[in-house]
Amino acid sequence: MASTLSRRTVLGGLALTATGLLAACGGGSRQATSGSGAWSFTDDTGRTAELDRRPTRIAGLNDAIASLWNYGVVPVASFGYTALEDDVNFEGRDVSKVTQVGRTYGEIDVEALAAQQPDLILTHAYPVDSSGKLDAAKPLYGFKDLKQQETVAAIAPIVALAMRGSATGVVARTAEFASAVGVSRATLDGHRKDYDAARQRLRKATGSGLTAMAVAAYPAEGVHIAKAVDDPALRSYTELGLKYPDPGGDAYYWQQVSWENIGEHRTDVVLYSLRAMTGKELLEQPTFARLPAAAAGQVFPWEFSAMDYVAQARTIDRLAANLEKSRKVT
Template sequence: MPSSLSRRAFLGGSLALGATGLLAACGGGTSSGQGGGSGSWSFTDDTGNTVSLDRRPTRIAGLNDAIASLWNYGIVPVASFGYTALADDVNFEGKDTSRVTEVGTTYGQIDVEALVAQKPDVIVTHAYPVSTSGKLDPEKPLYGFNDLEQQKLVGEIAPIIAIAMAGSATQVVSRTVELAKSLGVTDETLAKPKQDYEAARDRLRKVAAKDLTLMAVAAYPSEGVHIAKAQDDPALRSYVELGLSYPDPGGTDYYWRAVSWENITDHRTDVVLYSLRAMDGKAMLDQPTFAQLPAAKAEQVYPWEFSSMDYVAQARTIDNLAANLEKARKVT
């Protein structure tokens, strides 16, 4: 792993091209699924691209993170791709993943022939910004694609819709809701999940009154600790809006501040949250310098969960975070 770890590398893992390029079986951008609404359908995504179809799409494929949200609202996808198998993704726990054709289980690897066979109406994914400003770079591929060539190839199967993972999670959740509603999800379906989401946010807001300081990290034995910058991560930014404190680790790089194990003691917080896609808390405590941190001594080292941007997943993650912080105390 390079010392200048990018968010794309952290969330997606290694990149490799797996598309085959055979599109002969593709029947254009739409297909004859069941249950589609009558009349035309359109949606403008966060890249400014408007997708217009003759009917509401019913066969949805896409990035694990994006389709997980739609599934939580009742829309079962026909195909998935992403950085891992669905069975290994916490966002799909309790779901019958045999109903979905997995056309890619490693970042950037997509079996185009298998995707064609599922005849998707649309393909949904995320777009990540390239700086704190939230700007999207059209010269960079959308999340989940190895490169622009692969993205173009997949876009010939069905139109691609991208939701930007920028700003606060509250905005991303709202945009995902807009997409879900355009696909037929009703306010009645959304009512209880939204209520649970707001209740979880209220719980975290109350915990924030404890005035704890937090640090979210991805740590690696040979590379040290990458400290996330809360303003660059939608979920962390939304927690700050609720009153949590993630001190700025400094540095000029986007999203991360890379710190050696020797220098991690310069970053003292009451709580450390560790990425589930890097070293776990126990392994980090085996590092002598990390073990000297106030949070480590107080055993206030908890998971940093990445969950899909919808009411259901965010409520679960926020509740888990609040439960851990309710046990924590100020130690700095």
């Protein structure tokens, strides 16, 4: 990862985190038991959260609880990179229903969180390299440090879902957790139909062989080109036929390119982070403006959306719509 730039910061606010080395979607037994008796769930760090009943009061990271809300589970408290009203994943939601105990990364009002009496706290874990390795010496995403994480864990068990591999796996894992906390199979299956339809639309849109790159650009730093293999959403797009050239370099997730050298990376489409320079600002950079995608007006938003059927269907549909109106220019 380049300098202090974090994945979530530019995708809508991401970062690296957390615990244990596990395989693509986590390791070991991950069954959840529920009903009138005990409930348990083994997360992607290998830790098992155990309660005497199914959790109903769930707090957690904005990115994660957005998915639960999309499935009908309203969280009791939130923390994250931004306030909920500034997070696109909560557009149209009455965020007054949620107690926001953290509106800046790593700043969590522990007393306010405890006052909401959560049964469970949901967050994400990010790998430290392309192998998908999680590092137990690093805090889970959303926490300033391990001490803060331990303090929060004393309030309620923490469940972490890993943001690695393909988005298809992460979305399925999120649905698995949603089912464990009581979301009906009928609800999940209904939303999955829309998700599958959006994926088919994107597969058709990539049939013309369009190439793309996703970037986060800053005036003083140049352009950070994301590596599709390291980003779950981008990886899932390539599985549907989107051609995504490897930007090179040995660094995890990003290849940093100077403004002078951005012309070496020519694609039909450029996707720009919503947390970095805007499309308009990019086009004001002379070297970027000479890229084929820029000259053709094929510069579109790169959206970070929650890893659930609802949010992903919406984002994939928007991407497909942009690709449908694009053409080969390289």
